[in-house]
Amino acid sequence: xxxxxxxxxxxxxxxxxxxxxxxxxxxxxxxxxxxxxxxxxxxxxxxxxxxxxxxxxxxxxxxxxxxxxxxxxxxxxxxxxxxxxxxxxxxxxxxxxxxxxxxxxxxxxxxxxxxxxxxxxxxxxxxxxxxxxxxxxxxxxxxxxxxxxxxxxxxxxxxxxxxxxxxxxxxxxxxxxxxxxxxxxxxxxxxxxxxxxxxxxxxxxxxxxxxxxxxxxxxxxxxxxxxxxxxxxxxxxxxxxxxxxxxxxxxxxxxxxxxxxxxxxxxxxxxxxxxxxxxxxxxxxxxxxxxxxxxxxxxxxxxxxxxxxxxxxxxxxxxxxxxxxxxxxxxx
Numbered sequence: 001x002x003x004x005x006x007x008x009x010x011x012x013x014x015x016x017x018x019x020x021x022x023x024x025x026x027x028x029x030x031x032x033x034x035x036x037x038x039x040x041x042x043x044x045x046x047x048x049x050x051x052x053x054x055x056x057x058x059x060x061x062x063x064x065x066x067x068x069x070x071x072x073x074x075x076x077x078x079x080x081x082x083x084x085x086x087x088x089x090x091x092x093x094x095x096x097x098x099x100x101x102x103x104x105x106x107x108x109x110x111x112x113x114x115x116x117x118x119x120x121x122x123x124x125x126x127x128x129x130x131x132x133x134x135x136x137x138x139x140x141x142x143x144x145x146x147x148x149x150x151x152x153x154x155x156x157x158x159x160x161x162x163x164x165x166x167x168x169x170x171x172x173x174x175x176x177x178x179x180x181x182x183x184x185x186x187x188x189x190x191x192x193x194x195x196x197x198x199x200x201x202x203x204x205x206x207x208x209x210x211x212x213x214x215x216x217x218x219x220x221x222x223x224x225x226x227x228x229x230x231x232x233x234x235x236x237x238x239x240x241x242x243x244x245x246x247x248x249x250x251x252x253x254x255x256x257x258x259x260x261x262x263x264x265x266x267x268x269x270x271x272x273x274x275x276x277x278x279x280x281x282x283x284x285x286x287x288x289x290x291x292x293x294x295x296x297x298x299x300x301x302x303x304x305x306x307x308x309x310x311x312x313x314x315x316x317x318x319x320x321x322x323x324x325x326x327x328x329x330x331x332x
Contacts, residue, residue, distance in 0.1 A: 014062050016060045019270050033071045039324045044075065049061045049086075054275065083211060092160055096143070096148060178211050214284055246309040248285045250314060253290065
């Protein structure tokens with residue numbers, strides 16, 4: 001069912017390395033964030049990738065919490081979120097403290113988008129076994145919820161144990177948590193349609209939002225995942241989470257499709273690097289003419305999309321203006 005009311009946020013093209021850094025550095029990033037708020041977007045988001053993953057990206061991103069803290073001082077109304085924060089890479093006590101500080105400074109505007117991560121070298125760099133990523137994510141979220149809202153927390157889990165720990169500032173409520181995840185592959189040799197693993201499904205259903213992955217634009221996959229989530233929510237007697245979707249885009253204001261695709265590929269190569277197949281990039285992200293991009297978004301809305309997080313690939317204000325003109329204004 002199409003979401004009649006839906007919102008659009010911007011994920012900042014704030015790259016910490018590579019050929020796509022903003023030329024003016026920090027001032028350009030913060031000026032860009034101010035422009036997002038002035039344009040009327042609902043929210044500003046950031047990515048958590050401490051290392052370059054050459055198979056997918058040719059860049060890394062700035063620390064997400066520090067960047068949002070700076071953005072919070074230059075904005076006043078837009079919500080601020082992570083899409084997504086790789087929770088198992090962080091110590092939950094220190095992360096809870098940093099998030100509480102950010103949410104306090106931002107006046108309660110923070111949304112915690114989370115995921116378990118996937119890039120092995122990031123786990124190796126912080127001495128966390130990748131095989132524990134799911135259980136560490138769930139345990140960290142449980143512990144942080146106590147730390148944000150309670151005094152003198154004692155917690156004994158598989159990965160984390162604390163005794164009589166209090167962090168400040170304590171929050172009047174925990175930030176809303178939006179969970180990334182979905183089905184990935186078909187069961188080997190069975191031909192069965194892929195399903196969301198039970199642990200991920202439970203994580204989604206028990207929090208406020210679901211962020212469908214950028215590659216999750218296939219209508220069959222998205223529909224099946226969303227049906228699983230809404231059915232599981234109903235069984236639990238819970239409202240379905242907010243259905244969100246994060247997507248990279250480069251808009252070309254032309255109807256010459258071949259020229260549009262060529263320009264888009266060149267823009268994506270600057271961020272994604274040279275290794276990914278053209279077919280993979282075009283299947284995963286918002287490629288094509290403006291009409292094709294809007295049609296793809298409309299089909300996601302038909303499935304139930306409520307919240308679109310758009311990441312302009314290149315960090316220039318002209319791209320932001322085009323996203324405002326063609327995507328944000330269509331949400332009005």
